[in-house]
Amino acid sequence: MDARDEDRTLETLGLAVAPRDRPLSYPGARPAGSGLLDGDRLLPLDRLTHPDRTAVVAVGSNASPAQLRHKMAEFGIASPVPMVKARVTGLDVGVSAHVSRLGYVSASPVNAPDTTRELFVIWLDAEQLAMVDATEPNYDRVLLPAPAFRVELENGEALLDQFAYVNHHGVLHNGAGAPRSHPGQRALITELLAGSPALRQLFGVTPEEFCARARADARLCARGTRLFAEEKLVTASGLEHLHVR
Template identity: 70%
Template sequence: MRALGLAEAPREHPLRYPGAWPRESGLLDGDRLLPLDRLVHEDRVPLLAVGSNASPGQLRHKMDQSGISSPIPMVRARVTGVGVGVSAHVSRMGYVSASPVEAPGTVRELFVIWLDAEQLAVIDASEGVPLPGGNYDRAWLPSPDVRIELPDGTALPGAYAYVNRHGVLHDGTRAPRGHPGQRPLLTGLLLCSRSLRELFGVSAEQFSARARADPALCARGTAVFAEERLVTASGLERYVRPRRTESPGAGPALPPPLT
């Protein structure tokens, strides 16, 4: 991955969030990105990645922390109906992350990662799904509301995505704003909010460093987004199922097997 420029994890380099994405589909296997032998994996569940979960370096970092070394198929897909918005929370990793938003008619290239149960539990935990105060819920986005077309023309019946419980930031017209990359995003947020400057400093570097050092400060920054009325709905909240408590990390029930 290092030779391909895909080894860095945004968790270690927050101003480079969402990290480098592959140009093509591949099988993430340790430090290597290998060719795929198939695009659909019926024994796994598909997860639509709109931020750093499409970064091989980030995925490897998350799995390494849990001692998981099994490969992860990553498939580049043509997705209609989903845009990449800005999470309305400040991450303790030192960045403001991406969140999916409803975007009827919008077409863009995103990655579907195919996860087994163990891998899914790791990603769920990294997004706070099992926690009452976590930042995301995992929701099933069905076709035809969201169309996910693989490189061979196969259309999936749907995929999971992580919907932010805090909502997303808007662009001033109540429409979700797009995520321009971490440095320009933080620079713009600081420029427009005195409260954020008082908390996080005047530069993207200061923002990131202070956020990484102080979880309570991140929570206060998240509150500022709401207090300054910078937040709107993603439009995907209707797909979130009621939370269950029977087992940690379980999240919503899995969909029927893919056919």
């Protein structure tokens, strides 16, 4: 590795912490711009589109290079992943209505026709796509059809075929029936615990306790997921009609 590559390590760029290791960091640090994730490095990209790969809009931790690196290492995959910054119209970032076995409450896209968000598109080859599918057991990979959803890359090019992972438990609402936005893990867990004595009984009174208990007990995570529904905190994402792949 030459000096230029050393300057592009995830550690040097402040991108090395994976939410799978530190759940309160969810969704994880995202790059300042597009790049090629190659092992422990985020290198410059020579092109933004990759027609031989599948484009996936990342609304949660799949936009974190450290999280992707962590997932690929578990599956023994070492091939690079292009990560491209994009402006996405038609989606917003909601809160998944399930407690992850990894200790956090993750994000999920919601239908938002008048909203434009800066998100990342990850371009996955067949092996990488199968790996990400396998690491998202609570999600369905759905096709985002144009023109209802517009994904515009940094060079202004608009994509026609792209996917996103939608949580099949639904999303949490904001108290008025609409999907709530994801404010980051610590703020989210603090708000959820403050609003539910039953959730505090299961997971404790602090975000740290919540994460530790969730990571230690898969059955507790399932109980927390059921509690969201029992307390009528769940609503639809508005994406249920999309074609599942």
